[in-house]
Amino acid sequence: MDPLVVLNNVSMAYGKGASAVPAIEDVSLDIEPGEFIAVVGPSGCGKSSLMKLISGLHPVSKGELKVKGETVTRPLKSVGMAFQNSNLLPWRTCVDNVLLPLEIVPPHRQRIGSHRAEYKQKAVDLLNSVGLTGFTDKFPWQLSGGMQQRASICRALIHEPEVLMLDEPFGALDAFTREELWCALRDIHAARGVTVMLVTHDLREAVFLADTVYVMSNRPGRIVKKRRVTIPRPRDLEVTYTAEFQDVVHELRSMIGGKH
Amino acid sequence: MDRDEFMVKVVSPAAFTIGLFVIWELACRVFSIPLTILPAPSVIFAALIEFRAPIISNSWVTLWTTLVGFALATVFGLLMGIAVGWHKAIYAGVYPLLVGFNSIPKVAVVPVLILWFGLGEIPAILTAFLISFFPIVVNVATGLATTEPELEDVLRALGASKLDIMRKVGIPRSLPYFFGSLKVAITLAFVGAVVSETVGANKGIGKLMLDAQAAFQVQIVFAGLLVLAVLGILLYICTALIEKRFTGWAFRGQNR
Numbered sequence: 336m337d338p339l340v341v342l343n344n345v346s347m348a349y350g351k352g353a354s355a356v357p358a359i360e361d362v363s364l365d366i367e368p369g370e371f372i373a374v375v376g377p378s379g380c381g382k383s384s385l386m387k388l389i390s391g392l393h394p395v396s397k398g399e400l401k402v403k404g405e406t407v408t409r410p411l412k413s414v415g416m417a418f419q420n421s422n423l424l425p426w427r428t429c430v431d432n433v434l435l436p437l438e439i440v441p442p443h444r445q446r447i448g449s450h451r452a453e454y455k456q457k458a459v460d461l462l463n464s465v466g467l468t469g470f471t472d473k474f475p476w477q478l479s480g481g482m483q484q485r486a487s488i489c490r491a492l493i494h495e496p497e498v499l500m501l502d503e504p505f506g507a508l509d510a511f512t513r514e515e516l517w518c519a520l521r522d523i524h525a526a527r528g529v530t531v532m533l534v535t536h537d538l539r540e541a542v543f544l545a546d547t548v549y550v551m552s553n554r555p556g557r558i559v560k561k562r563r564v565t566i567p568r569p570r571d572l573e574v575t576y577t578a579e580f581q582d583v584v585h586e587l588r589s590m591i592g593g594k595h
Numbered sequence: 596m597d598r599d600e601f602m603v604k605v606v607s608p609a610a611f612t613i614g615l616f617v618i619w620e621l622a623c624r625v626f627s628i629p630l631t632i633l634p635a636p637s638v639i640f641a642a643l644i645e646f647r648a649p650i651i652s653n654s655w656v657t658l659w660t661t662l663v664g665f666a667l668a669t670v671f672g673l674l675m676g677i678a679v680g681w682h683k684a685i686y687a688g689v690y691p692l693l694v695g696f697n698s699i700p701k702v703a704v705v706p707v708l709i710l711w712f713g714l715g716e717i718p719a720i721l722t723a724f725l726i727s728f729f730p731i732v733v734n735v736a737t738g739l740a741t742t743e744p745e746l747e748d749v750l751r752a753l754g755a756s757k758l759d760i761m762r763k764v765g766i767p768r769s770l771p772y773f774f775g776s777l778k779v780a781i782t783l784a785f786v787g788a789v790v791s792e793t794v795g796a797n798k799g800i801g802k803l804m805l806d807a808q809a810a811f812q813v814q815i816v817f818a819g820l821l822v823l824a825v826l827g828i829l830l831y832i833c834t835a836l837i838e839k840r841f842t843g844w845a846f847r848g849q850n851r
Contacts, residue, residue, distance in 0.1 A: 409754075424763075425845070435763060
Protein backbone atom coordinates (compact mmCIF):
# COMPACT_ATOMS: atom_id res chain seq x y z
CA MET A 336 0.00 0.00 0.00
CA ASP A 337 1.33 3.47 -0.86
CA PRO A 338 1.88 5.75 2.07
CA LEU A 339 -0.75 8.44 2.56
CA VAL A 340 1.76 11.09 3.62
CA VAL A 341 5.39 11.19 2.48
CA LEU A 342 8.02 13.63 3.77
CA ASN A 343 11.38 13.53 2.03
CA ASN A 344 14.18 15.56 3.66
CA VAL A 345 11.75 18.34 4.46
CA SER A 346 12.86 21.59 6.10
CA MET A 347 10.74 24.49 7.13
CA ALA A 348 11.49 27.96 8.47
CA TYR A 349 9.49 30.88 9.78
CA GLY A 350 10.29 34.16 8.04
CA LYS A 351 12.33 34.71 4.92
CA GLY A 352 15.94 35.34 3.91
CA ALA A 353 18.70 35.83 6.45
CA SER A 354 16.35 36.35 9.40
CA ALA A 355 14.51 33.06 8.80
CA VAL A 356 14.21 30.92 11.89
CA PRO A 357 14.51 27.23 11.05
CA ALA A 358 11.79 25.19 12.75
CA ILE A 359 12.21 21.78 11.15
CA GLU A 360 15.27 20.34 9.43
CA ASP A 361 15.65 17.40 7.16
CA VAL A 362 12.65 15.39 8.32
CA SER A 363 11.73 12.22 6.46
CA LEU A 364 8.78 10.07 7.41
CA ASP A 365 5.94 8.10 5.86
CA ILE A 366 2.45 7.70 7.23
CA GLU A 367 0.48 4.68 6.02
CA PRO A 368 -3.28 4.93 5.58
CA GLY A 369 -4.94 4.13 8.89
CA GLU A 370 -1.67 4.39 10.79
CA PHE A 371 -1.57 6.12 14.14
CA ILE A 372 1.65 8.07 14.55
CA ALA A 373 2.76 10.11 17.52
CA VAL A 374 5.40 12.83 17.48
CA VAL A 375 7.07 13.50 20.81
CA GLY A 376 9.84 15.84 21.83
CA PRO A 377 10.84 18.64 24.15
CA SER A 378 8.78 21.78 24.16
CA GLY A 379 9.44 24.13 21.25
CA CYS A 380 11.03 21.43 19.10
CA GLY A 381 8.80 22.04 16.11
CA LYS A 382 6.19 19.34 16.71
CA SER A 383 3.34 21.72 16.03
CA SER A 384 5.19 23.15 13.03
CA LEU A 385 5.33 19.67 11.57
CA MET A 386 1.57 19.48 11.87
CA LYS A 387 1.09 22.85 10.19
CA LEU A 388 3.40 21.71 7.44
CA ILE A 389 1.56 18.49 6.68
CA SER A 390 -1.84 20.18 6.74
CA GLY A 391 -0.57 22.64 4.14
CA LEU A 392 -0.93 25.69 6.39
CA HIS A 393 2.75 26.55 6.08
CA PRO A 394 4.92 26.01 3.01
CA VAL A 395 7.90 23.67 2.84
CA SER A 396 11.17 25.53 2.40
CA LYS A 397 13.19 22.53 1.25
CA GLY A 398 12.47 18.93 0.37
CA GLU A 399 9.35 17.16 -0.76
CA LEU A 400 5.96 16.73 0.92
CA LYS A 401 3.30 14.61 -0.71
CA VAL A 402 -0.15 13.62 0.45
CA LYS A 403 -1.90 10.93 -1.60
CA GLY A 404 0.86 11.24 -4.17
CA GLU A 405 0.34 14.95 -4.69
CA THR A 406 2.73 17.71 -3.66
CA VAL A 407 1.15 19.88 -0.99
CA THR A 408 1.01 23.56 -1.91
CA ARG A 409 -2.08 24.78 -0.09
CA PRO A 410 -4.30 23.77 2.82
CA LEU A 411 -5.65 20.26 2.43
CA LYS A 412 -9.34 19.90 2.90
CA SER A 413 -8.96 16.32 4.01
CA VAL A 414 -7.56 17.03 7.46
CA GLY A 415 -9.27 17.60 10.75
CA MET A 416 -7.46 19.42 13.53
CA ALA A 417 -7.87 19.70 17.28
CA PHE A 418 -5.71 21.53 19.79
CA GLN A 419 -4.99 21.67 23.50
CA ASN A 420 -7.61 24.38 23.82
CA SER A 421 -10.93 23.05 22.52
CA ASN A 422 -11.65 26.36 20.72
CA LEU A 423 -15.36 25.68 20.62
CA LEU A 424 -17.42 28.71 19.66
CA PRO A 425 -19.26 29.89 22.78
CA TRP A 426 -22.31 31.12 20.86
CA ARG A 427 -22.96 27.73 19.30
CA THR A 428 -24.31 24.63 20.97
CA CYS A 429 -22.19 21.51 21.05
CA VAL A 430 -23.83 20.02 17.96
CA ASP A 431 -23.67 23.30 16.03
CA ASN A 432 -19.97 23.51 16.84
CA VAL A 433 -19.46 20.06 15.41
CA LEU A 434 -21.33 21.12 12.25
CA LEU A 435 -19.00 24.07 11.64
CA PRO A 436 -16.58 22.27 9.25
CA LEU A 437 -19.51 21.16 7.11
CA GLU A 438 -20.40 24.80 6.57
CA ILE A 439 -16.91 25.28 5.08
CA VAL A 440 -15.98 22.14 3.18
CA PRO A 441 -17.52 21.42 -0.21
CA PRO A 442 -19.72 19.63 -1.18
CA HIS A 443 -21.35 19.89 2.25
CA ARG A 444 -21.34 23.69 2.40
CA GLN A 445 -23.75 23.85 -0.53
CA ARG A 446 -26.02 21.16 0.90
CA ILE A 447 -26.10 21.98 4.61
CA GLY A 448 -28.65 24.76 4.23
CA SER A 449 -31.28 22.47 2.78
CA HIS A 450 -30.26 19.25 4.54
CA ARG A 451 -29.60 20.60 8.03
CA ALA A 452 -31.61 17.88 9.81
CA GLU A 453 -29.76 15.05 8.12
CA TYR A 454 -26.35 16.56 8.94
CA LYS A 455 -27.44 17.32 12.46
CA GLN A 456 -28.37 13.69 12.99
CA LYS A 457 -24.91 12.68 11.80
CA ALA A 458 -23.29 15.09 14.26
CA VAL A 459 -25.51 13.85 17.09
CA ASP A 460 -24.57 10.25 16.29
CA LEU A 461 -20.90 11.16 16.31
CA LEU A 462 -21.24 12.96 19.65
CA ASN A 463 -23.13 10.00 21.08
CA SER A 464 -20.34 7.68 19.97
CA VAL A 465 -17.81 9.57 22.10
CA GLY A 466 -20.05 9.54 25.15
CA LEU A 467 -21.69 12.95 24.88
CA THR A 468 -25.25 11.61 24.72
CA GLY A 469 -27.58 14.20 26.21
CA PHE A 470 -25.08 17.05 25.94
CA THR A 471 -25.50 17.84 22.27
CA ASP A 472 -27.67 20.92 22.81
CA LYS A 473 -25.58 22.30 25.65
CA PHE A 474 -23.29 25.27 25.20
CA PRO A 475 -19.52 24.68 25.50
CA TRP A 476 -19.28 26.42 28.86
CA GLN A 477 -21.83 23.99 30.26
CA LEU A 478 -19.46 21.08 29.53
CA SER A 479 -16.43 19.91 31.51
CA GLY A 480 -12.95 20.23 30.03
CA GLY A 481 -12.89 16.58 28.99
CA MET A 482 -16.30 16.86 27.33
CA GLN A 483 -15.24 19.99 25.47
CA GLN A 484 -12.23 18.13 24.17
CA ARG A 485 -14.41 15.22 23.03
CA ALA A 486 -16.62 17.69 21.17
CA SER A 487 -13.55 19.33 19.66
CA ILE A 488 -12.37 15.94 18.34
CA CYS A 489 -15.84 15.33 16.91
CA ARG A 490 -15.60 18.66 15.12
CA ALA A 491 -12.30 17.50 13.62
CA LEU A 492 -13.93 14.23 12.45
CA ILE A 493 -17.33 15.29 11.13
CA HIS A 494 -16.24 15.86 7.54
CA GLU A 495 -14.55 12.43 7.50
CA PRO A 496 -11.01 13.66 7.02
CA GLU A 497 -8.29 11.31 5.87
CA VAL A 498 -5.89 12.58 8.50
CA LEU A 499 -6.81 13.59 12.02
CA MET A 500 -4.22 15.95 13.46
CA LEU A 501 -4.14 16.42 17.20
CA ASP A 502 -1.82 18.94 18.84
CA GLU A 503 -1.52 18.02 22.52
CA PRO A 504 -5.27 17.55 22.71
CA PHE A 505 -5.24 16.25 26.27
CA GLY A 506 -2.52 18.55 27.63
CA ALA A 507 -4.85 20.62 29.78
CA LEU A 508 -6.82 17.76 31.32
CA ASP A 509 -6.36 16.00 34.64
CA ALA A 510 -4.74 12.56 34.63
CA PHE A 511 -7.93 10.51 34.95
CA THR A 512 -9.86 12.41 32.30
CA ARG A 513 -6.83 12.16 30.07
CA GLU A 514 -6.78 8.36 30.32
CA GLU A 515 -10.50 8.25 29.60
CA LEU A 516 -9.92 10.27 26.46
CA TRP A 517 -7.03 8.06 25.41
CA CYS A 518 -9.52 5.21 25.33
CA ALA A 519 -12.07 7.33 23.46
CA LEU A 520 -9.46 8.20 20.84
CA ARG A 521 -8.29 4.57 20.64
CA ASP A 522 -11.88 3.53 19.91
CA ILE A 523 -12.39 6.26 17.31
CA HIS A 524 -9.23 5.15 15.52
CA ALA A 525 -10.26 1.50 15.65
CA ALA A 526 -13.83 2.12 14.54
CA ARG A 527 -13.21 4.62 11.75
CA GLY A 528 -9.81 3.54 10.44
CA VAL A 529 -8.78 7.19 10.25
CA THR A 530 -5.10 8.09 9.97
CA VAL A 531 -4.01 9.95 13.09
CA MET A 532 -1.07 12.20 13.79
CA LEU A 533 -0.79 12.99 17.46
CA VAL A 534 1.63 15.63 18.73
CA THR A 535 2.30 15.25 22.43
CA HIS A 536 4.92 15.51 25.12
CA ASP A 537 3.38 12.68 27.11
CA LEU A 538 5.39 9.56 26.31
CA ARG A 539 2.89 7.19 27.93
CA GLU A 540 0.14 8.70 25.81
CA ALA A 541 2.23 8.27 22.67
CA VAL A 542 3.14 4.64 23.39
CA PHE A 543 -0.38 3.68 24.45
CA LEU A 544 -2.02 5.05 21.33
CA ALA A 545 0.44 4.98 18.46
CA ASP A 546 1.69 2.40 16.00
CA THR A 547 4.83 4.45 15.41
CA VAL A 548 6.42 7.06 17.66
CA TYR A 549 8.80 9.67 16.28
CA VAL A 550 11.10 11.52 18.66
CA MET A 551 12.14 15.03 17.67
CA SER A 552 15.24 16.88 18.85
CA ASN A 553 15.44 20.45 20.05
CA ARG A 554 14.94 23.28 17.60
CA PRO A 555 15.45 23.10 14.73
CA GLY A 556 13.49 19.88 14.96
CA ARG A 557 14.94 16.74 13.47
CA ILE A 558 13.70 13.21 13.87
CA VAL A 559 16.19 11.42 16.07
CA LYS A 560 14.32 8.18 16.56
CA LYS A 561 11.55 6.18 14.95
CA ARG A 562 10.12 3.50 17.24
CA ARG A 563 7.46 1.02 16.22
CA VAL A 564 5.17 0.00 19.05
CA THR A 565 4.33 -3.64 18.60
CA ILE A 566 2.08 -4.04 21.62
CA PRO A 567 -0.96 -5.82 20.14
CA ARG A 568 -4.30 -4.06 19.73
CA PRO A 569 -6.85 -3.65 21.16
CA ARG A 570 -4.85 -2.15 24.00
CA ASP A 571 -6.31 -1.84 27.44
CA LEU A 572 -5.21 0.77 30.00
CA GLU A 573 -3.74 -2.16 31.98
CA VAL A 574 -1.10 -2.45 29.28
CA THR A 575 0.51 0.77 30.53
CA TYR A 576 1.62 -1.09 33.68
CA THR A 577 3.42 -3.91 31.86
CA ALA A 578 7.20 -4.19 31.62
CA GLU A 579 7.09 -4.15 27.83
CA PHE A 580 5.26 -0.82 27.86
CA GLN A 581 7.57 0.68 30.45
CA ASP A 582 10.61 -0.38 28.44
CA VAL A 583 9.39 1.45 25.36
CA VAL A 584 8.65 4.58 27.39
CA HIS A 585 12.11 4.38 28.97
CA GLU A 586 13.80 3.94 25.65
CA LEU A 587 12.02 7.01 24.24
CA ARG A 588 12.74 9.07 27.33
CA SER A 589 16.46 8.45 26.98
CA MET A 590 16.34 10.00 23.50
CA ILE A 591 14.99 13.29 24.78
CA GLY A 592 17.48 15.77 26.20
CA GLY A 593 17.30 17.62 29.47
CA LYS A 594 18.79 17.03 32.91
CA HIS A 595 17.64 14.00 34.89
CA MET B 596 -36.60 38.38 41.26
CA ASP B 597 -36.11 37.32 44.86
CA ARG B 598 -35.85 39.65 47.82
CA ASP B 599 -32.06 40.12 47.80
CA GLU B 600 -32.02 40.82 44.09
CA PHE B 601 -34.87 43.33 44.48
CA MET B 602 -32.89 45.12 47.22
CA VAL B 603 -29.79 45.33 45.05
CA LYS B 604 -31.39 46.11 41.70
CA VAL B 605 -34.30 48.36 42.63
CA VAL B 606 -34.15 49.62 46.19
CA SER B 607 -30.48 50.51 46.22
CA PRO B 608 -30.39 52.70 43.07
CA ALA B 609 -33.66 54.39 44.07
CA ALA B 610 -32.40 55.11 47.60
CA PHE B 611 -29.14 56.61 46.37
CA THR B 612 -30.89 58.80 43.78
CA ILE B 613 -33.50 60.10 46.21
CA GLY B 614 -30.80 60.57 48.85
CA LEU B 615 -28.77 62.74 46.49
CA PHE B 616 -31.75 65.04 45.84
CA VAL B 617 -32.62 65.22 49.54
CA ILE B 618 -29.06 66.25 50.48
CA TRP B 619 -29.04 68.79 47.65
CA GLU B 620 -32.36 70.27 48.76
CA LEU B 621 -31.24 70.46 52.40
CA ALA B 622 -27.90 72.03 51.48
CA CYS B 623 -29.63 74.74 49.45
CA ARG B 624 -32.00 75.57 52.30
CA VAL B 625 -29.58 75.33 55.19
CA PHE B 626 -26.90 77.46 53.53
CA SER B 627 -29.43 79.72 51.75
CA ILE B 628 -27.64 79.29 48.43
CA PRO B 629 -28.79 81.96 45.95
CA LEU B 630 -31.00 80.76 43.09
CA THR B 631 -28.51 82.04 40.51
CA ILE B 632 -25.73 79.81 41.87
CA LEU B 633 -27.50 76.53 42.57
CA PRO B 634 -31.28 76.18 42.57
CA ALA B 635 -32.76 73.57 44.90
CA PRO B 636 -34.33 70.46 43.33
CA SER B 637 -37.81 71.66 44.29
CA VAL B 638 -37.26 74.83 42.27
CA ILE B 639 -35.89 72.85 39.34
CA PHE B 640 -38.85 70.45 39.32
CA ALA B 641 -41.23 73.42 39.45
CA ALA B 642 -39.41 74.91 36.42
CA LEU B 643 -39.67 71.55 34.64
CA ILE B 644 -43.43 71.64 35.02
CA GLU B 645 -43.83 75.34 34.27
CA PHE B 646 -41.72 75.28 31.11
CA ARG B 647 -42.68 71.76 30.01
CA ALA B 648 -43.79 72.78 26.50
CA PRO B 649 -40.47 74.28 25.31
CA ILE B 650 -38.51 71.63 27.25
CA ILE B 651 -40.36 68.77 25.59
CA SER B 652 -40.18 70.22 22.07
CA ASN B 653 -36.46 70.99 22.40
CA SER B 654 -35.68 67.62 24.03
CA TRP B 655 -37.36 65.94 21.12
CA VAL B 656 -35.04 67.72 18.67
CA THR B 657 -31.98 66.74 20.70
CA LEU B 658 -33.21 63.17 20.98
CA TRP B 659 -33.77 62.59 17.29
CA THR B 660 -30.59 64.33 16.17
CA THR B 661 -28.71 62.13 18.66
CA LEU B 662 -30.39 58.99 17.37
CA VAL B 663 -29.79 59.80 13.71
CA GLY B 664 -26.12 60.58 14.43
CA PHE B 665 -25.84 57.40 16.48
CA ALA B 666 -27.44 55.31 13.73
CA LEU B 667 -24.96 56.70 11.19
CA ALA B 668 -22.10 55.99 13.59
CA THR B 669 -23.31 52.42 14.14
CA VAL B 670 -23.48 51.57 10.45
CA PHE B 671 -20.27 53.38 9.55
CA GLY B 672 -18.43 52.15 12.66
CA LEU B 673 -19.37 48.54 12.02
CA LEU B 674 -18.30 48.63 8.37
CA MET B 675 -15.11 50.52 9.15
CA GLY B 676 -14.33 48.19 12.05
CA ILE B 677 -14.68 45.15 9.82
CA ALA B 678 -12.47 46.77 7.19
CA VAL B 679 -9.83 47.72 9.76
CA GLY B 680 -9.92 44.29 11.41
CA TRP B 681 -9.85 42.50 8.06
CA HIS B 682 -6.25 43.08 7.18
CA LYS B 683 -3.11 44.13 9.02
CA ALA B 684 -2.19 46.64 6.30
CA ILE B 685 -5.54 48.43 6.57
CA TYR B 686 -5.24 48.37 10.35
CA ALA B 687 -1.72 49.86 10.26
CA GLY B 688 -2.71 52.47 7.68
CA VAL B 689 -6.01 53.65 9.09
CA TYR B 690 -5.40 53.46 12.83
CA PRO B 691 -3.11 56.53 13.17
CA LEU B 692 -5.58 58.56 11.12
CA LEU B 693 -8.44 57.46 13.34
CA VAL B 694 -6.57 58.27 16.52
CA GLY B 695 -5.55 61.67 15.15
CA PHE B 696 -9.06 62.44 14.07
CA ASN B 697 -10.49 61.32 17.38
CA SER B 698 -8.06 63.60 19.25
CA ILE B 699 -9.58 66.72 17.68
CA PRO B 700 -12.08 68.17 20.17
CA LYS B 701 -15.37 67.95 18.32
CA VAL B 702 -16.51 71.30 19.71
CA ALA B 703 -13.84 72.81 17.44
CA VAL B 704 -15.38 71.14 14.40
CA VAL B 705 -18.89 72.50 14.99
CA PRO B 706 -18.16 76.00 13.57
CA VAL B 707 -16.90 74.34 10.38
CA LEU B 708 -20.06 72.24 10.17
CA ILE B 709 -22.23 75.29 10.69
CA LEU B 710 -20.28 77.05 7.96
CA TRP B 711 -20.99 74.17 5.60
CA PHE B 712 -24.54 73.27 6.51
CA GLY B 713 -25.89 76.37 8.23
CA LEU B 714 -27.68 76.55 11.56
CA GLY B 715 -30.06 73.63 12.01
CA GLU B 716 -30.15 69.96 12.85
CA ILE B 717 -27.44 68.78 10.45
CA PRO B 718 -24.42 70.07 12.43
CA ALA B 719 -25.85 68.39 15.56
CA ILE B 720 -26.38 65.10 13.74
CA LEU B 721 -22.88 65.18 12.27
CA THR B 722 -21.25 66.09 15.58
CA ALA B 723 -23.09 63.21 17.26
CA PHE B 724 -21.88 60.93 14.48
CA LEU B 725 -18.26 62.15 14.52
CA ILE B 726 -17.87 61.83 18.26
CA SER B 727 -19.44 58.40 18.58
CA PHE B 728 -18.14 56.27 15.71
CA PHE B 729 -14.61 55.91 17.04
CA PRO B 730 -15.30 53.53 19.95
CA ILE B 731 -17.39 51.35 17.63
CA VAL B 732 -14.60 51.06 15.06
CA VAL B 733 -11.97 50.30 17.69
CA ASN B 734 -14.07 47.66 19.43
CA VAL B 735 -15.16 45.83 16.30
CA ALA B 736 -11.58 45.85 14.96
CA THR B 737 -10.26 44.54 18.28
CA GLY B 738 -12.84 41.77 18.36
CA LEU B 739 -11.83 40.67 14.88
CA ALA B 740 -8.10 40.97 15.47
CA THR B 741 -8.19 38.78 18.58
CA THR B 742 -9.60 35.64 16.92
CA GLU B 743 -7.69 32.64 18.30
CA PRO B 744 -4.99 31.61 15.80
CA GLU B 745 -5.65 27.90 16.44
CA LEU B 746 -9.28 28.31 15.50
CA GLU B 747 -8.22 30.09 12.36
CA ASP B 748 -5.90 27.14 11.60
CA VAL B 749 -8.75 24.67 12.09
CA LEU B 750 -10.81 26.53 9.51
CA ARG B 751 -7.99 27.34 7.11
CA ALA B 752 -7.02 23.67 7.06
CA LEU B 753 -10.52 23.01 5.74
CA GLY B 754 -9.91 25.46 2.91
CA ALA B 755 -11.90 28.30 4.47
CA SER B 756 -11.53 31.69 2.82
CA LYS B 757 -10.96 34.88 4.80
CA LEU B 758 -14.62 35.69 4.24
CA ASP B 759 -15.67 32.30 5.67
CA ILE B 760 -13.56 32.88 8.77
CA MET B 761 -15.03 36.35 9.21
CA ARG B 762 -18.61 35.15 8.82
CA LYS B 763 -18.36 32.06 10.97
CA VAL B 764 -15.99 33.25 13.66
CA GLY B 765 -14.72 36.83 13.44
CA ILE B 766 -17.99 38.72 13.24
CA PRO B 767 -20.01 36.70 15.79
CA ARG B 768 -17.01 36.84 18.07
CA SER B 769 -16.75 40.62 17.86
CA LEU B 770 -20.47 41.21 18.48
CA PRO B 771 -20.07 41.53 22.27
CA TYR B 772 -17.38 44.14 21.63
CA PHE B 773 -19.70 45.86 19.17
CA PHE B 774 -22.69 46.00 21.50
CA GLY B 775 -20.45 46.98 24.39
CA SER B 776 -19.19 49.92 22.35
CA LEU B 777 -22.75 50.98 21.56
CA LYS B 778 -23.29 51.76 25.22
CA VAL B 779 -20.31 54.12 25.12
CA ALA B 780 -21.24 55.50 21.70
CA ILE B 781 -24.84 56.41 22.58
CA THR B 782 -23.74 58.59 25.50
CA LEU B 783 -21.07 60.20 23.35
CA ALA B 784 -23.56 60.86 20.54
CA PHE B 785 -25.78 62.60 23.04
CA VAL B 786 -22.86 64.73 24.25
CA GLY B 787 -22.01 65.56 20.63
CA ALA B 788 -25.52 66.71 19.79
CA VAL B 789 -25.77 68.91 22.89
CA VAL B 790 -22.28 70.39 22.38
CA SER B 791 -23.21 71.30 18.84
CA GLU B 792 -26.45 72.93 20.01
CA THR B 793 -24.67 75.04 22.57
CA VAL B 794 -22.17 76.30 19.99
CA GLY B 795 -24.81 77.23 17.48
CA ALA B 796 -28.31 76.02 16.72
CA ASN B 797 -31.86 77.25 16.61
CA LYS B 798 -33.41 74.33 18.46
CA GLY B 799 -32.51 71.65 20.97
CA ILE B 800 -32.05 71.37 24.68
CA GLY B 801 -28.53 72.85 24.44
CA LYS B 802 -29.89 75.92 22.72
CA LEU B 803 -32.69 76.19 25.32
CA MET B 804 -30.12 76.12 28.13
CA LEU B 805 -27.97 78.71 26.39
CA ASP B 806 -30.93 81.08 26.05
CA ALA B 807 -32.01 80.49 29.66
CA GLN B 808 -28.48 81.21 30.85
CA ALA B 809 -28.43 84.50 28.92
CA ALA B 810 -31.72 85.44 30.61
CA PHE B 811 -30.45 84.35 34.07
CA GLN B 812 -33.19 81.73 34.30
CA VAL B 813 -30.82 79.40 36.13
CA GLN B 814 -33.60 77.00 37.16
CA ILE B 815 -34.28 76.29 33.46
CA VAL B 816 -30.59 75.63 32.86
CA PHE B 817 -30.66 73.06 35.64
CA ALA B 818 -33.95 71.62 34.41
CA GLY B 819 -32.21 71.12 31.08
CA LEU B 820 -29.31 69.34 32.79
CA LEU B 821 -31.74 67.07 34.57
CA VAL B 822 -33.53 66.22 31.34
CA LEU B 823 -30.17 65.45 29.73
CA ALA B 824 -29.23 63.10 32.56
CA VAL B 825 -32.55 61.25 32.38
CA LEU B 826 -32.41 60.93 28.59
CA GLY B 827 -28.83 59.73 28.83
CA ILE B 828 -29.81 56.99 31.27
CA LEU B 829 -32.74 55.92 29.10
CA LEU B 830 -30.62 55.71 25.96
CA TYR B 831 -27.98 53.74 27.84
CA ILE B 832 -30.57 51.28 29.12
CA CYS B 833 -31.91 50.75 25.60
CA THR B 834 -28.50 49.84 24.21
CA ALA B 835 -27.71 47.67 27.24
CA LEU B 836 -30.94 45.73 26.68
CA ILE B 837 -30.11 45.27 23.00
CA GLU B 838 -26.67 44.02 24.03
CA LYS B 839 -28.16 41.44 26.42
CA ARG B 840 -30.62 40.28 23.81
CA PHE B 841 -28.03 39.63 21.11
CA THR B 842 -24.97 38.48 23.00
CA GLY B 843 -26.37 36.68 26.04
CA TRP B 844 -23.78 33.97 25.51
CA ALA B 845 -21.01 36.38 26.44
CA PHE B 846 -22.61 36.99 29.85
CA ARG B 847 -22.76 33.34 30.81
CA GLY B 848 -22.83 32.50 34.47
CA GLN B 849 -24.19 35.91 35.43
CA ASN B 850 -27.83 35.33 34.70
CA ARG B 851 -28.16 31.70 33.71
